[in-house]
Amino acid sequence: MSGTVLVTGGAGYIGSHVCKTLAESGALPICLDTLEKGHEWAVRWGPLERGDVGDVRLLDELFDRHKPRTIVHLAGYIEVGESVAQPERYLHNNATKTEALIAAALRHGVEGFVFSSTCAVYGLPQTALLAETHPIAPISPYAESKARVERALAQAATQGLRSAALRYFNATGADAGGEIGEAHSPESHLLPLAADAALGLGPELTLLGTDYDTPDGSCVRDFVHVTDLAQAHMRALAWLAQAPAGGLHEAFNLGSGSGFSVKQVLAETGRIAGRPVPHRIGPRRAGDSPRLVGDIAKAGRVLGWRPTRDLAVQIEDTLRWRRQMAR
Ligand SMILES: NC(=O)c1ccc[n+]([C@@H]2O[C@H](COP(=O)([O-])OP(=O)(O)OC[C@H]3O[C@@H](n4cnc5c(N)ncnc54)[C@H](O)[C@@H]3O)[C@@H](O)[C@H]2O)c1
Numbered sequence: 511m512s513g514t515v516l517v518t519g520g521a522g523y524i525g526s527h528v529c530k531t532l533a534e535s536g537a538l539p540i541c542l543d544t545l546e547k548g549h550e551w552a553v554r555w556g557p558l559e560r561g562d563v564g565d566v567r568l569l570d571e572l573f574d575r576h577k578p579r580t581i582v583h584l585a586g587y588i589e590v591g592e593s594v595a596q597p598e599r600y601l602h603n604n605a606t607k608t609e610a611l612i613a614a615a616l617r618h619g620v621e622g623f624v625f626s627s628t629c630a631v632y633g634l635p636q637t638a639l640l641a642e643t644h645p646i647a648p649i650s651p652y653a654e655s656k657a658r659v660e661r662a663l664a665q666a667a668t669q670g671l672r673s674a675a676l677r678y679f680n681a682t683g684a685d686a687g688g689e690i691g692e693a694h695s696p697e698s699h700l701l702p703l704a705a706d707a708a709l710g711l712g713p714e715l716t717l718l719g720t721d722y723d724t725p726d727g728s729c730v731r732d733f734v735h736v737t738d739l740a741q742a743h744m745r746a747l748a749w750l751a752q753a754p755a756g757g758l759h760e761a762f763n764l765g766s767g768s769g770f771s772v773k774q775v776l777a778e779t780g781r782i783a784g785r786p787v788p789h790r791i792g793p794r795r796a797g798d799s800p801r802l803v804g805d806i807a808k809a810g811r812v813l814g815w816r817p818t819r820d821l822a823v824q825i826e827d828t829l830r831w832r833r834q835m836a837r
Pocket residue numbers: 518519520521522523524525542543544545546547548549561562563564583584585586587588603607626627628629677678679680681682694
């Protein structure tokens with residue numbers, strides 16, 4: 511991989527791992543981030559351009575100055591629960607501003623556009639494993655904002671844009687080199703919360719609902735290591751570069767293909783940490799699906815991508831990173 515890549519949200523959790531992986535493969539990541547949620551310390555592999563993806567003048571100026579040939583677009587707000595309370599804010603930041611970025615990509619003749627979508631676009635699962643052909647039926651404004659961008663990218667394909675929507679399941683873990691990891695504020699993701707609770711670095715964890723129609727009543731999720739995710743972006747960029755000429759748009763699930771319940775994750779975290787995860791039972795969170803587990807065959811077949819870091823590695827890396835952050 512070579513050349514300059516515009517990475518929006520590159521100061522965030524997944525974006526910083528994408529930037530590191532890009533740099534390791536020979537590309538120069540240009541990070542565009544407001545730093546509203548991201549961190550300057552996480553931008554280590556290329557310049558930081560502090561600004562908003564919805565700022566059309568800034569986008570044109572960045573394209574003229576850096577001449578990126580491809581875009582990895584990760585910038586966005588990520589909280590499902592918050593999006594239920596503030597739907598317009600989510601639709602504006604995640605969808606309307608992305609439409610401005612897509613227009614800029616078309617204006618500047620970008621050759622490939624990789625978008626961070628989510629498994630949440632499937633809504634309530636109709637099958638045990640979610641394939642890309644499952645109906646798109648978002649049940650939260652967050653998921654709706656992502657579905658709207660996917661539709662915009664499919665439309666932009668008719669004008670020649672080449673794009674891939676990567677529907678992540680639950681990103682976990684941290685860089686094996688210890689340089690970067692998850693640092694959300696407030697943190698709402700299960701593994702860092704469980705790790706902090708087990709290590710005595712945070713409060714007891716609240717398990718959000720135990721009355722779902724799942725084997726143990728807690729939600730079932732599919733967890734994928736952030737470094738595996740980052741590597742999938744390289745695969746997607748390479749695939750877009752060699753796909754037949756003309757506009758195109760495809761969606762790919764990125765998960766592990768296996769489901770673990772929240773209760774199973776707590777038990778496994780306690781086992782690996784050597785201490786149980788202190789927790790209490792709380793109510794369901796609005797916008798959550800009972801079960802989201804991906805069929806990842808398409809990413810394997812088309813992109814040649816397979817995750818290699820299992821749940822134990824994800825938990826070990828999370829525990830190591832949370833200890834390191836607390837020092
Ligand atoms: N973390 C997950 O498990 C997960 C799962 C599915 C999808 N995703 C998607 O992946 C992407 C990255 O997630 P993350 O966990 O790294 O989140 P993050 O909050 O750590 O990173 C997002 C970054 O985007 C920046 N940002 C937000 N709005 C912006 C704007 N308008 N202009 C410029 N920068 C802006 C933030 O400052 C932040 O640095 C998001 O789009 C998210 O929806 C994440």
